[in-house]
Amino acid sequence: MLVARGLHTYYGASHVLHGVDLELPSGCALGLLGRNGMGKTTLLKSMLGLLKPRSGSVHFGGQAVTGLPPYEIARLGVGYVPEGRGIFGNLSVRENLQIAERPGPDGSRAWTYERVLEVFPRLKERLHTGGQQVSGGEQQMVAIGRALLTNPRVMILDEATEGLAPRIVEHIWQVIAQIRAGGISTIIVDRNYRSVLRHTERAVVLEKGRVALAGESRQLAQDEAALHALLGV
Numbered sequence: 309m310l311v312a313r314g315l316h317t318y319y320g321a322s323h324v325l326h327g328v329d330l331e332l333p334s335g336c337a338l339g340l341l342g343r344n345g346m347g348k349t350t351l352l353k354s355m356l357g358l359l360k361p362r363s364g365s366v367h368f369g370g371q372a373v374t375g376l377p378p379y380e381i382a383r384l385g386v387g388y389v390p391e392g393r394g395i396f397g398n399l400s401v402r403e404n405l406q407i408a409e410r411p412g413p414d415g416s417r418a419w420t421y422e423r424v425l426e427v428f429p430r431l432k433e434r435l436h437t438g439g440q441q442v443s444g445g446e447q448q449m450v451a452i453g454r455a456l457l458t459n460p461r462v463m464i465l466d467e468a469t470e471g472l473a474p475r476i477v478e479h480i481w482q483v484i485a486q487i488r489a490g491g492i493s494t495i496i497v498d499r500n501y502r503s504v505l506r507h508t509e510r511a512v513v514l515e516k517g518r519v520a521l522a523g524e525s526r527q528l529a530q531d532e533a534a535l536h537a538l539l540g541v
C-alpha cells in the first residue's frame with residue numbers, strides 16, 4: 309500500500325535518514341519505534357511529501373509519489389495526524405471537522421461527521437468552542453476525527469497519545485482499534501512501545517536514521533534484550 313525504498317533525507321547539511329526502507333501492506337497496522345531524534349517523524353514527513361528526500365522512492369498504491377506535494381499525496385488517501393496535532397485554532401471544533409469531510413478516493417463515506425461525534429462524544433459539547441480553547445485531549449480527538457473524515461486508505465498517527473490523561477489515552481487506543489477493524493492501513497508512532505506492539509501486526513525500530521530491527525510485533529514484544537538496547541526501556 310505504502311512503500312518507501314532507500315530514503316535519504318537531510319535538513320540542510322545534516323543527514324538524518326540513511327537509506328530507510330519501510331513497507332506498509334494493505335490492511336496492516338505498522339508500529340514505528342525508536343528513541344527521541346532517531347528519525348521517525350522525518351521518515352513520515354518524507355513519505356507524505358512534507359520533506360523532500362534527496363534520494364530514494366515512495367510508492368502509494370503502486371503509484372510513484374516521490375516528490376509530489378503533500379496535498380496531492382493526501383488526496384490519494386492518506387490521513388495524517390501530526391505530532392502536535394496541527395488543528396486550526398481560529399476555527400471552531402465543528403468547523404475543524406466539517407472542512408475535512410470528503411469521500412475517500414474509492415468514493416467511500418464510511419467516516420462521517422456524525423460518526424466521528426459518536427466515537428468522540430466529548431466533542432459534541434465543544435462544537436462551538438475554538439480549536440485552541442479545548443483541552444489537549446479534545447484537540448487530539450479533533451485531529452484524529454479530521455483525518456478520518458477524509459476517508460483515507462492509510463492513517464498515520466504520530467504521537468497521538470502524547471501528554472494525555474490515562475483515560476483519554478485508553479480511549480484513543482480503542483479508536484485506533486476501530487480504525488484498524490475498518491480495514492484502514494495504519495502507521496503508529498507512540499512512546500508507549502508496549503501499546504504499539506499490542507495494536508500492530510508489524511513494527512520497525514529506527515536507530516539514528518536506519519532500520520535497526522523489523523518484524524512481527526508479537527515477536528518483537530518478546531525480545532526484551534533488543535527493545536532494551538534500542539529503546540532504552
Ligand SMILES: Nc1ncnc2c1ncn2[C@@H]1O[C@H](COP(=O)(O)OP(=O)(O)OP(=O)(O)O)[C@@H](O)[C@H]1O
Pocket residue numbers: 319322324342343344345346347348349350351
Ligand atoms: N527542522 C529540523 N531541522 C534540523 N534538524 C531537525 C529538524 N527536525 C528534526 N531534526 C533532527 O533530525 C533528527 C530526527 O528527528 P525526528 O523528529 O525525525 O526524530 P523522531 O524519531 O521523530 O523523534 P521525536 O520523537 O523526538 O520527534 C534529530 O536529530 C533532530 O534533531
